[in-house]
Amino acid sequence: MRRYFGFSAIAFSLACAFGGISHAETLRIGLASEPTAVDPHYHQTTPNEALISHIFEGLVKMSPDMELQPSLASKWEATDETTWTFYLDERAQFSNGEPFTAQDVIYSFCRILNNETAIGTGLTNVARRIQAIETPDDKTVHLKTAAPYPVLPNELARVPMIWSGIAEFDTLEFEQGGDCGVTSSWPTVNDFNQGDLVIGTGPYSLKQYDKGGTIILERNDNYWGDELPDWTEVRMVAAPSAGPRLTGLLAGDFDLIENPAARDLKRIEESNFSYEIKPSVRIMFFQLDVGRDESPFVKSPKGDNPLQNQKVRQAISMAIDRQAIIDRIMDGVAEPATQYLPQGMFGTIEDATVPEYNPEKAKELLAEAGYPDGFELTLSATNDRYINDAQLTQAVAQYLSRIGIKTNVDTMTSSVYFPKRAKREFSVSLGGWGSETGEASNYLQYWVTTTNPELGVGGSNYGGYSNPELDEIFIEATRTLDDEKRSELLQQAVQLALDDMAHIPLHFESGIWAFRPDITYEGRADQRTMATHAKLKKD
Amino acid sequence: MAVFIVRRLLQSILVLFAVSIVVFFAVYTVGDPIELLVSPDVSQEQRDAIIARLGLDKPVWDQYLSFLWRALHGDLGTSFVHGIPAVTLILQRFPATLELVIVAMILTCIFGLTLGLIAGLYRDDWMGKSIMNTSILGFSLPNFWQGMVLILLFSVWLGWLPASGRGPTTTVLGIPLSIFTVDGWRHIALPAVNLAIANIALVLRMTASGVHEAQGQDYVRFARAKGVKPGRIVRRHILRNILIPVVTVIGMEFGTLIAYSTITETVFSWPGMGKLLIDSVYRLDRPVVVAYVMLVTMLFVIINLVVDILYAVLDPRVQLLEPGT
Numbered sequence: 001m002r003r004y005f006g007f008s009a010i011a012f013s014l015a016c017a018f019g020g021i022s023h024a025e026t027l028r029i030g031l032a033s034e035p036t037a038v039d040p041h042y043h044q045t046t047p048n049e050a051l052i053s054h055i056f057e058g059l060v061k062m063s064p065d066m067e068l069q070p071s072l073a074s075k076w077e078a079t080d081e082t083t084w085t086f087y088l089d090e091r092a093q094f095s096n097g098e099p100f101t102a103q104d105v106i107y108s109f110c111r112i113l114n115n116e117t118a119i120g121t122g123l124t125n126v127a128r129r130i131q132a133i134e135t136p137d138d139k140t141v142h143l144k145t146a147a148p149y150p151v152l153p154n155e156l157a158r159v160p161m162i163w164s165g166i167a168e169f170d171t172l173e174f175e176q177g178g179d180c181g182v183t184s185s186w187p188t189v190n191d192f193n194q195g196d197l198v199i200g201t202g203p204y205s206l207k208q209y210d211k212g213g214t215i216i217l218e219r220n221d222n223y224w225g226d227e228l229p230d231w232t233e234v235r236m237v238a239a240p241s242a243g244p245r246l247t248g249l250l251a252g253d254f255d256l257i258e259n260p261a262a263r264d265l266k267r268i269e270e271s272n273f274s275y276e277i278k279p280s281v282r283i284m285f286f287q288l289d290v291g292r293d294e295s296p297f298v299k300s301p302k303g304d305n306p307l308q309n310q311k312v313r314q315a316i317s318m319a320i321d322r323q324a325i326i327d328r329i330m331d332g333v334a335e336p337a338t339q340y341l342p343q344g345m346f347g348t349i350e351d352a353t354v355p356e357y358n359p360e361k362a363k364e365l366l367a368e369a370g371y372p373d374g375f376e377l378t379l380s381a382t383n384d385r386y387i388n389d390a391q392l393t394q395a396v397a398q399y400l401s402r403i404g405i406k407t408n409v410d411t412m413t414s415s416v417y418f419p420k421r422a423k424r425e426f427s428v429s430l431g432g433w434g435s436e437t438g439e440a441s442n443y444l445q446y447w448v449t450t451t452n453p454e455l456g457v458g459g460s461n462y463g464g465y466s467n468p469e470l471d472e473i474f475i476e477a478t479r480t481l482d483d484e485k486r487s488e489l490l491q492q493a494v495q496l497a498l499d500d501m502a503h504i505p506l507h508f509e510s511g512i513w514a515f516r517p518d519i520t521y522e523g524r525a526d527q528r529t530m531a532t533h534a535k536l537k538k539d
Numbered sequence: 540m541a542v543f544i545v546r547r548l549l550q551s552i553l554v555l556f557a558v559s560i561v562v563f564f565a566v567y568t569v570g571d572p573i574e575l576l577v578s579p580d581v582s583q584e585q586r587d588a589i590i591a592r593l594g595l596d597k598p599v600w601d602q603y604l605s606f607l608w609r610a611l612h613g614d615l616g617t618s619f620v621h622g623i624p625a626v627t628l629i630l631q632r633f634p635a636t637l638e639l640v641i642v643a644m645i646l647t648c649i650f651g652l653t654l655g656l657i658a659g660l661y662r663d664d665w666m667g668k669s670i671m672n673t674s675i676l677g678f679s680l681p682n683f684w685q686g687m688v689l690i691l692l693f694s695v696w697l698g699w700l701p702a703s704g705r706g707p708t709t710t711v712l713g714i715p716l717s718i719f720t721v722d723g724w725r726h727i728a729l730p731a732v733n734l735a736i737a738n739i740a741l742v743l744r745m746t747a748s749g750v751h752e753a754q755g756q757d758y759v760r761f762a763r764a765k766g767v768k769p770g771r772i773v774r775r776h777i778l779r780n781i782l783i784p785v786v787t788v789i790g791m792e793f794g795t796l797i798a799y800s801t802i803t804e805t806v807f808s809w810p811g812m813g814k815l816l817i818d819s820v821y822r823l824d825r826p827v828v829v830a831y832v833m834l835v836t837m838l839f840v841i842i843n844l845v846v847d848i849l850y851a852v853l854d855p856r857v858q859l860l861e862p863g864t
Contacts, residue, residue, distance in 0.1 A: 030703075030808075034818075036621050043620075044578060117622045119589065122580040189622040211621070212632045212810035213705060237704045239808035240818075243687060244703055248808070251694035251702035384821075415823045419570035433579075446579045453583035460579035 027231040027531050030245045030257035034238035038209050039192035040160035040200070041112050043119045046434075049158065050528035054217055054234070056160035056200035059086050059105070059141075060153050064524040064533070066281060066345060066438030068153055072100055072161060072201060073141075078481050081148050088139040094163050095205040095220040102135035106172050107164035109133065110180035117189040125456065126155045133174040148479045150486055154437040163199045203229050203532055213237075217531070234531040249273060249514055256515040258529040262331035262387070268514045275514040278523025279335040279342060282434040283443065284386060286379065286396070286504040288313055289427045291464015297378035297410075297427035300371070307427065311369035313501035317355050318362040319403045320396055326507055329391050333512060337505035339494050340435070340443040342525070347440030347477075347490030352498075355505075362403045374404030380421070381430035383411040387509055393430055396506075424462055431460075432509070436526055440490040444474050448497050465502040544844065551840040555833060559610070562832045563603050563825075571595070572619055572823035593619060606829070615833065616826030620819070625830035629812060634714045635705055636804070636811035640796040642718070642727055643734035644789065651739045652785070655746025656773065662751055671747060677740025686733045686806035693729060700725055703808035730807040734800055738792050742785060749781030756780075782853055790846035798835040 035051040036043055053061075061071040070076075073086040092100035112118075112127040129149060134142040143152065164172065168184035187197050198206040203225060204217040217234040237254075239245040242261045248254045250271055260268060260275070268275050288307045289295040295305045306312045322336040335342065338352035366374060379397050383390035390411040397407040412420075421429050435442035450466040451458035455475070470493050477489035497503060511527040515534065522533040573595060577586055590596050594605065606616060618625050654670050661667040694702035706723030708715035717723030753759055754777065762772050801813030812831070819827035 039622075042622065116592075119576055119619075119622070122578065124585055125580065125582055128582075193623070210810075211628070212635070212815065213708075237808060238810075239703055240814070241805055241808075244690070244806050244808055247687070247690045247695055248703045251690065251698065253694070253701045253703055413821070415572075415575055415821055416570050418574035422571070422574045442580075456582050459581075459583070 025230075025232040026235060027233070027256060027534055028235045028237070028254050029529060029531065030248050030254035031236050031238045031529065032242075032245065032257075032259040033240055034212070035215070037189050037193055038195070038198050038206060039117075039187075039189040040162060041115050041118055041121065041123055042189045042192070044121045044123065044158065046527050049526075050530065051215065051236070052160055053202065053528065054204040054531060055198060055202045055206055056162065057202050058159050058161060059088075059156045062157045062436075062438060062526065064278070064522055066436075066525050068157065068438070071157075076153055078150075079142070081481065082145050084143045084145075084149070084152050086141045086143070088141065089224070090139060091224045092201055093222060093224045094165075094199050094201050095222055096163075096165075096199055097222055098163065098165060099138075100161070100201050100224075101138040101164075102133075102141050103138075103164045103172055104161055105141050106133050106135065106174045106180065107167060107182075108159070108161045109174055110172070110182060111162060111167075111186060112159070113176065114179065114182075114186045116186065122155070123159055126152070126159060128176065130174070131176070148481050150478065150481050150483075151437055151439060151441060154439055158436060161201065162197075166197050166199065204234060207233075229532045230534070230536050231531055246514070249516075255519065256513060256521060256529070256534055258511070258513055260512055260514045262333040262512065265331070265333070265512070265514075272517055273514055274517050274519075274521075275512060276521050276523045277333055278511045278513075278525060280434060280509050280511050280527050281342060281345075281436065281438065281525050282432055282509045282527070283337055283340050284389075284392070284430070284432050284506045284509060285337070285340070286316075286506070287429050287431050287447070287463045288316075288465075288502050288504070289424070289463045290502045291466065295427040296425060297380070297408075299376035301373065301375065302370075306369070306371055306375050309369045309371075310500060311365045312371065313504070315362040315365035315369070315403060316400060316405070317501050317504045318358050318365065319399045319405075320355075320504070320506070321357040321399060322354055322506060323357075325392055325395050329388050329395055330507065333510045334387075334507040335510065337507050339440075339498060340433075340447075340503070340505055341438075341440050342508055345438055345440070346483075347487050347494070349491050349494055349498075359399075359403050366403060366405070372404075374406060376406045376408075377428060378408040378410050378426075379428045379430070380417070380426040381409070381411045382414045382417045385414040385417070386430070386432045389430060389432075392506070421462055424464070426462075429462065431503075433460075434526065438525075440494055441474070441477060444470075444490070444493055444497065445478075447503060448493075449474055463502055465500070467496060467500060470496040470500075540848075543847075547840070547844050547847075551837070554840065555836055558836045559607070559829065559833060560603070562829050563606060564599070566820075566823065566825045566828050567599050567602075570823055572825065575822055576619055610833075615830035618819075618824055618827050620822050620824045620827075625826040626834070628827060629815065629831055629834060632810060632812045632815050634716055635809060636797055636800060636813065638716055638718050639727060639730055639734065639803075639809060639811060640793065640800060642731040643738070643796060644793055646731060646735035647738040647742055647792070648789065650735070651742025652746055654739070655743040656750055656778075658743065658747040659750025659754070660773070662747070667747075670743070674740040674743050677743075678737045680736070682733065682737065682802045683806055685736065686730075686803060689729050689733055690806070700729055702729075705810055730803050730809050733807070734796055734803050738789075738796075741788060741792070745785050745788060746781060749784065750777055753777045753780055779853065783850060786849050786853065787846055790842050790849075794835075794839045794842045797838060 033047045035047045040052045040056045057071050059073040061069050063069050072092050074089040075087040077085055079085045109127045112123045129145050130143050131146050132144040167182050169182045171181050173181050191197055195206055195209055203220055203223045205220045207218045208216040215236040219232045239248055245257050246260050246264055249257045290308050293305055298305055300306050326334045336354045338354050339349055341348050379393050381389050381393040394409050397409045400407040445457050446460045449457040450471050451461045473489050473493045477486050480486040511523050513521050513523055515521050518537050520535050520537055573590055594602055615626050618628050621628055658667045658670040690702045693700045706717040706726035707720050708717045709719045759776055762776055801817055804811045804813040816831050
């Protein structure tokens with residue numbers, strides 16, 4: 001035992017002597033949560049998609065501000081009502097030097113449809129709506145759909161393309177519910193995690209994937225794009241608690257960390273580190289139970305459900321001082337919401353203002369609605385999912401109590417909260433949603449439209465809100481290819497939702513990144529952390 | 540001895556069975572993992588397909604029975620979140636935790652026993668007193684806070700050691716270990732010390748009081764009267780007699796650290812099993828939680844067995860099987 005200690009003491013002193021050697025070309029990132037797989041078609045979560053988009057690319061991509069940009073396809077157009085044509089970039093090639101062709105597009109879609117191990121992803125929704133893929137030549141792809149599908153390019157930004165060379169086939173032909181002519185077995189998530197199949201067109205390739213440990217990416221020097229990233233190597237380590245993640249940055253273990261706590265920004269600045277704040281597309285909102293005459297957590301003097309009254313809902317919205325919540329609870333790091341997607345993005349109302357804060361008028365509205373003495377209400381929320389979720393719910397409860405609605409708060413861990421919300425056990429529930437397509441139809445489709453599994457709409461409409469006029473306008477919008485007209489229809493639908501106030505928008509969360517002072521970082525509205533967005537300062 | 544071991548192993552099967560029921564149903568009642576797993580933009584049809592694939596559409600007793608059936612065939616289920624077998628997932632993280640705990644336990648033995656002996660032998664000196672008093676700090680400091688202070692001191696201010704993570708690993712006998720590289724030791728130092736401090740204090744105090752008690756015993760006085768050298772008295776007589784309770788504690792602490800060094804692993808972002816357990820509980824990844832608890836139960840059963848055998852080795856009076864049974 002003593003001898004062992006001697007050895008460790010020597011190792012220890014050696015360790016100290018060799019410390020402090022750093023590699024300027026390596027970027028070490030401290031992640032807030034660990035990606036669960038390197039399979040690009042496994043699970044659509046922000047950490048997974050961030051890792052994957054270093055290695056794989058889609059036909060199109062989203063800019064940091066969620067604008068559509070060319071990626072593997074240099075150009076695309078709707079050639080008729082039900083056909084989108086993509087012209088693939090001539091230069092595009094995989095990290096192993098193989099050219100990217102129409103075959104790879106077909107194989108990628110086929111694999112999505114035949115991916116047994118995936119945890120249900122929006123990818124399958126997209127692939128299911130494609131009826132046929134025609135490839136007149138290696139660099140042209142026609143995607144045929146049954147009905148007009150205007151947001152297909154936006155959705156494709158999240159569909160990573162994989163190499164068809166990992167499969168065996170004679171002729172590859174896209175088909176629904178078949179094997180597309182592939183004779184080899186379909187790769188599983190575990191096959192990808194082993195690393196050999198991870199061949200993409202992106203700026204980085206996978207060097208090491210160590211579950212629970214370090215993920216190492218190395219620069220793909222075959223990268224076909226215009227710009228090679230600054231870092232030859234990227235190391236990602238998950239440090240889920242904000243405190244240790246920040247000390248990791250301050251101690252020099254990390255060069256860049258995601259999501260430090262907003263309250264630590266002062267500390268970061270004082271320690272001569274830099275940070276970047278980027279408003280995200282994640283809207284925080286309260287969803288009201290308007291679909292039922294009796295709601296579990298509402299006690300009204302008349303025995304009814306006051307949330308069904310439009311005036312009551314408007315009064316609730318008016319009672320909340322959004323800016324004060326952002327200043328006091330969110331440490332100033334959030335943007336007040338005027339609607340369900342940040343203003344300026346496709347289909348948003350341009351001249352919308354933050355809903356007025358006016359407790360006096362809110363009280364009057366309550367009285368007009370027939371509840372001069374208010375009623376009793378419980379707000380339900382998570383306490384570990386969104387930034388300051390429990391505190392912000394308490395603040396809203398106090399605002400509501402001020403206008404005479406006796407409000408209680410019930411917060412719980414997300415593993416308890418989400419199943420309960422799905423069973424509609426709440427009257428007012430906190431929600432968060434990032435519209436990753438960067439246009440207004442996404443939020444409407446899942447949260448606002450009347451639930452209809454056949455059309456694939458209203459899946460998260462837990463409040464049972466239903467407005468036939470809105471539904472009609474929305475459905476028309478999803479079938480309109482003309483951008484200008486579609487934007488107009490979406491704005492109408494958003495306006496109807498805002499008038500009814502069954503979903504009370506609060507604010508958009510902001511992403512925060514903190515980093516070494518000698519680098520610059522550009523944040524993304526989809527909250528992904530990308531090594532390619534970090535640059536060495538040149539001076 | 541063989542009969543004793545076989546009987547203990549049979550008992551442990553019953554224990555495992557009971558544990559599996561409790562854990563399975565406890566995790567089941569928390570909630571439905573589907574809501575956490577599947578995003579709202581997934582169609583109903585697909586959602587149903589996933590529910591069916593994970594077996595969540597069946598009644599709970601049915602799910603438990605099929606779990607039991609597969610467990611008997613060596614399959615403890617596939618992680619909902621990671622899509623790979625739960626046991627594989629746990630075993631991937633096991634070496635990280637194991638090496639951390641072993642380093643911490645070695646520190647515990649060295650410092651705990653040595654300081655304990657000193658404190659016990661020189662109980663009335665300033666040295667013994669100061670050791671005993673400092674040891675109170677050792678187990679009363681909260682683990683989480685103590686870890687943050689270590690990081691602040693050695694990583695942020697002094698800049699000697701990295702604040703988090705595990706060093707590069709080398710594969711030895713198929714197990715990836717980081718203790719064979721200098722950088723590995725730099726990484727393991729702080730978390731191991733953090734884990735060890737409370738245990739050092741515990742072992743130290745037990746040893747000190749044991750030594751003090753033994754010094755007054757007849758056999759020690761007799762040995763001293765006989766003229767046995769003080770060093771031999773300590774080694775041959777005192778230490779051997781006080782080791783039994785100390786070995787029990789060290790054994791149990793070893794198991795506890797392996798299973799639940801969660802706090803230290805979180806503070807230092809150490810990629811061990813504890814972090815996996817917490818993540819899995821949060822995400823209702825039932826197969827991982829159940830498999831984890833089953834493996835940990837097994838570990839404790841084995842450690843208990845080893846401790847019992849060690850008793851017999853240390854103290855010839857202890858017999859593993861009473862005569863006549």
